[in-house]
Amino acid sequence: MLIELNALTQELPALAGTATADLCDLLAGLGFPVDGVETQGETTVLEVDVTANRGDAQSHRSLARDLAAKLGADLRPLDHTALAEGQPMVPIRLEAGDAAPYYATAVLELGKAGSTPGAVRAFLAAMGAGAKGLPAVDASNELLHRYGHPTHAFDADKVKGGITVRFARAGETLVTLDGVQRLLTEKDLLIADDAGPIGLAGTMGGDGTKVSAGTRRVLLESAFFDPRTVRAMAHRHGLHTDASARFGRGADPGFAPVARDLLAQRLQAWSGARLQSAWAAGSLPPAGPWVALPWTMLDRVAGYPIDHGAASDHLRRLGCGLRETADGLSLQSPSWRHDLALPDDFAEEVIRLNGYERIPSVLPPLDCSPVALAPDYLKRRKLALRLANLGFFQTVTLGFTDLLEDKEGHGIGDHPELRTLKNPLGEDYSVMRGTLLRDLARIARLNLERGAREVRFFEIAPVFEAHPGRPMTETWTLGLVWGGELGGEDPLSPVRHMGEPEGQSFLIGVLKAIGVPEAAIRAFKRWRVSGWEGKDQGGWQFEIPLADIPFEAERIIPQFAPFSRFPVVERDLSLLVALGQPYDDLRGAVAAALAGVPLAELKCVDVFRHKNLPPGRQAWLLRLRFQAPDRTLTGEEVDGWMARALTAAESLGARLRG
């Protein structure tokens, strides 16, 4: 909302001489942070942020009231003399119940040569509205920005018969002031004359009855309309006007007759208008209930002892009805404060006006049982850290995908159409993902295209799964993608171009290192990154629900296992094996043959393929480490075990490489 400094100071003379920066701090301290300051000549305009609960605060007078309460200063008395109400010139019928309980009006005959005063024109320009040069319109706008109450002036000679405030009938139409013909619904609140709609209540007037240069007589409207009705109507028609912003967030019903009077007074002063009659229909809503605010509650909420006198003064200056009781205050909200209903609401006002800087900083005592972090949460953090340490980059992606995901085989076999959004940003964002792999593949490709030699990415996020007749599930999932080449980044690690199978073995090694169970690795089917064919770099991926990765959260360190202090005997076994030999089979056969033997480690440490080797064969170097828990091993017994190992390997068709 825009606030012009001179106009604000007119409402609160005590502000004179206050530096703009100090005023901004004051406003922020009251809950109205200033988002921008613009100065042009004598005019300084603040862009003030008003929260949704303070519908009343959308004017100069209302901000001045909060500032006055804060500073203990007095508002300028309103320059207002109530018009004597007389006979209705036309009937006003209120047929919308609580949606429009009160309607004040007046009819004036305009003078011959009226014009809007220069100061008001400047004020309206600062408000970004600009003067229309029609005193009735400009005065209404000025009142809105100065006092927050929207009013309207009809060309009285264009209004046919009486005024009715009612809900629209389906099919009725109205051309609003902006020239748009609007089809009305039964939820739209209307101002109508005997011929039909002439305005959307509290939102925008109709074109047919608008005031123009030729207007001789005006019929004024200053009413109260229900906030929800106006808000919904403005939303329905996309008509967010200065008036709907105020009625929609709660105008002051008590100000409706006053605004009518002020509008009439301006017309009399600016254009010599002559009042024909002023009258009103309906009644103002009754004042709100009295609410008890005990001092003890106020002290508890504030966190420091509240000064009773200052609190009462603040609340009175805000316009609250106030009575002292034995243990606190009894309070009644002013007609413009729709946000004050509970004791907590009034407590906030006291604390707000005292200033949040007065609140002490105190850590609450630790008086409840502590709760450990959940294993699932810890698992995510530890897995992520482990993968980062293995050279992987964690990604964060938005989580939207499209229905094509299904065709690629995301592996869940659910119903992606049940994961579909009703109002997506676009087709590419229309489905909540059932896999992380699409996003990971996209990111990996993007990075390779941008010149990355190697890509290692992982993401940990929930993926969605939907089946008819069952609630949608979200499963925390780990996805990984790997591609490119290894090594070559330092003098001791030669570059190794990873062909397809080698690349997969690297990813499998990573999975084993982070504790993914062997069975899950064997069961996985979608290793190839789709759409990666034809590239010389291999692309490999893996995905697993986090629940399938075991994680021991409770035990900090494993149970002690005795370890041997006797020397390790290391032997290598160089074998010629078939090119298609499965490693795990060979390793398993050798390990089985050595059951009961103190075998500490068994693994393949080198693979050699060369044209000089017998056709269909490759050389594997198995390294075996033996270590007994209780003695030093002798060469003879190790020789014997190595012979058994060789025999086992030979049973699978391997032979010793000479």
Place this chain on the structure above:
Amino acid sequence: METSLLPPEVAEAHRTFPAALAACADLDALMRLKGAYVGRDGSHASRLMEALKAAPREQKRDLGAAANTLKSQWEGGLQARQAELEQVRQRGAALAKAWDPHLPPPLPPGGALHPLTRLMDRMVDVFRPLGYHVEEGPEAETEAHNFDGLNIPQDHPARGAADTFYFKDQDGLLLRTHTSPVQVRVLNRIGRRGPDGLSELERSGGIRFLAPGRVYRKDEIDPTHSPMFHQVEGMLVGKGIGMHHLKGTLAYAMKALFGPAAEVRFRPSYFPFVEPGAEMDVRCPLCAGAGCRVCKSSGWVELLGSGLLHPNILSMAGIDPAVWSSFAFGMGVERTAMMVSQTPDLRLFFENDQRFLRTMGGLD
């Protein structure tokens, strides 16, 4: 030389000796070979001596001569090979001396946690000492948890299809627009009375937790908006909780996150689920308060929204607001990350370019 008298395994060992000797690539291997041929126990030489002892007298002379020849051949070979290998080692040592130790080592490549993860993890770590744990909830939420349970009016614009993503053909199911529904879920849980007539809240004497997570709003992707972003929500329920506790907690956390010199401001604000409401601002890190584009020339950047939980929300969960009081706060993770790191464009966090992740990420 007469070899027919030799034990067969010794004869075989002698035959393979030259090859075995050549195969010794280093001194350790050579020492092992030496032990096997001429060592005190169990070596081929000792086997020869045993064979000599056991031989019939007429063979002892020839066998003795053969044994001596073999032993001296082996020892000579071993000695020569040892000299060779020692030379190699010296050359190696000379080479090693010529190696500049500042050449890059073969360390594993550095990966990184995502900067948003790092910030959220840090938030949790900052609040752990205050007794906060982590609570989580689903991203596909009900209107009841996302709006109704938070005192958000039925006609609030945030409920509209222009602001909130709804699932198709699934009545009222939406993508949560904030992490606050986790509050509602936790309050419902801790407010429910068990068979003993006590609620979890009464048994524990209070609760304090953070709810970090992904949230969704229908915003087009641009340098400051994304349809998915992260929030960290915090909540404490206890007895006698006031604004001083909220302010103390947030001031502690902001200094822990942004350093002891961070200047913060606590000011009134409004959210439907709190009363009183407050926001915490931090001095603009870009202009240090002088006024710039980032802080919209106010010198302050909004960090988080907070307040004492609205008594209606406690009541809705069956918790008596006359006995229990509570505060809650929520922080936008991307917004804070951008401010702290001065990252110019929100989209960088979701593009996942390795060059960005390498500089912004880390291992903690």
